[in-house]
Amino acid sequence: MALLDEQPGGNLEMERTAGVALWRQIAERLRTDIRNGTWKEGGKLPTEQVLSARFGVNRHTIRRAISELSAQGLLSSRQGRGTFVENAPSPLTYPIGPRTRFSEIISRQSREPGGRLIGSGREAAQPWLVEKLRLSLGQEAVHRLEVLHVADGIAVSLSTNWFPAHRFPDLVSRYAETGSITKALAAHGVADYIRKKTEISARLAEPEESRWLQLAEGAPVLVTDLVNVDEAGTPVQVSRTRFAADRIQLTVEN
Amino acid sequence: MALLDEQPGGNLEMERTAGVALWRQIAERLRTDIRNGTWKEGGKLPTEQVLSARFGVNRHTIRRAISELSAQGLLSSRQGRGTFVENAPSPLTYPIGPRTRFSEIISRQSREPGGRLIGSGREAAQPWLVEKLRLSLGQEAVHRLEVLHVADGIAVSLSTNWFPAHRFPDLVSRYAETGSITKALAAHGVADYIRKKTEISARLAEPEESRWLQLAEGAPVLVTDLVNVDEAGTPVQVSRTRFAADRIQLTVEN
DNA sequence: TCTAGTTGTCTAGATTAGTAGATAAATTAG
DNA sequence: CTAATTTATCTACTAATCTAGACAACTAGA
Known part of the structure; x- marks a missing residue:
């Protein structure tokens, strides 16, 4: 198993029943990815389908994580187009x-x-x-x-x-x-x-x-x-x- | 409202539906309290009843938090006596x-x-x-x-x-x-x-x-x-x- | 214009988390 | 020994989280 696989195709296992909801774990993960510049500002995230496969969760769970980050202004989704990195303020x-x-x-x-x-x-x-x-x-x-x-x-x-x-x-x-x-x-x-x-x-x-x-x-x-x-x-x-x-x-x- | 009330009798509100289970929030809170020496090593925690009143949650929720910390060796409970701080290794x-x-x-x-x-x-x-x-x-x-x-x-x-x-x-x-x-x-x-x-x-x-x-x-x-x-x-x-x-x-x- | 791809919304069911209350078992103080 | 206190277990119920699938609405490109 590759350690800390950061490849786009890598499969990520999430911890269940650990007292932290999956959608929050994913939201925090995406947040650090955004801050690390994994997707450039204005760039497009992988589709919900791809993300749900990558994290091994249902698409709705991904959507909840995205909605959390959207509410914070880090992401914005547009129907038919995709989800984009909004304005990642330099820390x-x-x-x-x-x-x-x-x-x-x-x-x-x-x-x-x-x-x-x-x-x-x-x-x-x-x-x-x-x-x-x-x-x-x-x-x-x-x-x-x-x-x-x-x-x-x-x-x-x-x-x-x-x-x-x-x-x-x-x-x-x-x-x-x-x-x-x-x-x-x-x-x-x-x-x-x-x-x-x-x-x-x-x-x-x-x-x-x-x-x-x-x-x-x-x-x-x-x-x-x-x-x-x-x-x-x-x-x-x-x-x-x-x-x-x-x-x-x-x-x-x- | 008192800011960051650390009095033993203070009422603490917990956040619900925030993607972090109450028992984990409480476990983390107790962990930092232990590290800060709120209860000395070998000392006795407040009873489950008191803690559940203080955090405003059910006693079972407190028990789950305690069980988490017990599993990590920070606490140990004994029936009829109470719950005690085990060996808080100096950080x-x-x-x-x-x-x-x-x-x-x-x-x-x-x-x-x-x-x-x-x-x-x-x-x-x-x-x-x-x-x-x-x-x-x-x-x-x-x-x-x-x-x-x-x-x-x-x-x-x-x-x-x-x-x-x-x-x-x-x-x-x-x-x-x-x-x-x-x-x-x-x-x-x-x-x-x-x-x-x-x-x-x-x-x-x-x-x-x-x-x-x-x-x-x-x-x-x-x-x-x-x-x-x-x-x-x-x-x-x-x-x-x-x-x-x-x-x-x-x-x-x- | 048509089609493939993407996000938005809805329903239904399974699992986990939290509440409520009762009772048992162990300990301590008197 | 007895009573009060405290942790341990159990059942039943409600709410939140996660899954599954279907379909609508919008976009971009052929």
């Missing part, structure tokens, strides 16, 4: 480096960046947060800031940010005024900060994340956990960001 | 840097690394590969090497590697002899190489990937695309690696 690339700033990155790719404060609060830090922010005893209060990032009006990521409350007492209102974490930190005397460490993982989107990011349930998200430190090396911010995996790609330059 | 961390070498990374974490050649071939490079490997006209042939990486006997990643065939004519046999890409390249005169750029994305595992990595269908994979270059800066290898997202975490140090 955003998000470089991970010491000076990663969302708005700069998006602007550099000729997109219009935006951030929306969707939640905030003051809370007691969980043990893992105490450790990461190096909070001392009696100063375990943190501000939490939930921000939705958009590029050209499309949601790309949802981030939860924590800051030591004793050092940044007015952080939430400063962010609300300026719309920028960098500026909110500057207002508290942090002239500059750098990203120290980033942990990257992936999992399925939770329902609330799906809602904000306008993802299909069961779609994967890329999760980054990072710590920002000031010039003295003291942690000023811990951030957990969930990216819509089908709309963004992280890059690391060495 | 491997995989640092991404200029000198990333699989076996070194695994060894440093006190695990036994291994690689298995599961497929190879000589083929014509796709356009994107021609560009990445900077192949010149008439030299578009590449060797493809499929390797399964394991740590302590557990599959962690599946990588597809491409090499310019004209420069590394015996690469496949050299790899088969030595079991090391580094050594196979050295045999062709490449004393050292560094990782130039890494692209990171995530998607659902395809059936064949699920088989090799022993993942549940619909489980997410982390995908890294990288280019290795020799000391002169010439690309010597392009590699696409799929990591089991529930077993590994990538890290970037700045």
Whole structure:
């Protein structure tokens, strides 16, 4: 058996009774094929009959997968002609480096960046947060800031940010005024900060994340956990960001 | 509405008719909770009744999710007592840097690394590969090497590697002899190489990937695309690696 | 214009997923 | 020992998913 057969004539077996509907498995597969440029923009997909034979499923199942991607604007079908790749928007690339700033990155790719404060609060830090922010005893209060990032009006990521409350007492209102974490930190005397460490993982989107990011349930998200430190090396911010995996790609330059 | 409510008493809404079965959504949710240490190792999960109320589903649906995780050894239930977190193996961390070498990374974490050649071939490079490997006209042939990486006997990643065939004519046999890409390249005169750029994305595992990595269908994979270059800066290898997202975490140090 | 090929729509039935409720079996606390 | 709690099984039913087949509507090319 050929491994990972990508030939047009290859037969693909689907997993059944695995808790993921066949039409969704096929939709996700077609989505990555489109992103990888298997069919060029404006190009024609194989016919429903051919696809159903290739995936070993009924034609209706293929149609449901196609309808899912059509609803998302990636495909469009026309009776008698075929199904075509609509406008595959080039995926955003998000470089991970010491000076990663969302708005700069998006602007550099000729997109219009935006951030929306969707939640905030003051809370007691969980043990893992105490450790990461190096909070001392009696100063375990943190501000939490939930921000939705958009590029050209499309949601790309949802981030939860924590800051030591004793050092940044007015952080939430400063962010609300300026719309920028960098500026909110500057207002508290942090002239500059750098990203120290980033942990990257992936999992399925939770329902609330799906809602904000306008993802299909069961779609994967890329999760980054990072710590920002000031010039003295003291942690000023811990951030957990969930990216819509089908709309963004992280890059690391060495 | 509270965003991303993580309180034990919080009500969680599940998405229905989204192509992902409720029991799988719940299983994935519990899996990440376990990994995040929501219940400590050996600790007791809430009862099935409580969980079914919290997720808003029938108790049988919860049982199916638990049975899935039990089958994977993460949970174990005992009649009359409850359901307990079994042995949550600490996720491997995989640092991404200029000198990333699989076996070194695994060894440093006190695990036994291994690689298995599961497929190879000589083929014509796709356009994107021609560009990445900077192949010149008439030299578009590449060797493809499929390797399964394991740590302590557990599959962690599946990588597809491409090499310019004209420069590394015996690469496949050299790899088969030595079991090391580094050594196979050295045999062709490449004393050292560094990782130039890494692209990171995530998607659902395809059936064949699920088989090799022993993942549940619909489980997410982390995908890294990288280019290795020799000391002169010439690309010597392009590699696409799929990591089991529930077993590994990538890290970037700045 | 005619025909082959393609997508759109409909009906019917089989399989899987989820709900609802009852009862058994094991464990723990008192 | 007894009662309350918790997981294990079972039956019955509803909803979602997948299959099978037929035919209509539209397109492109001979």
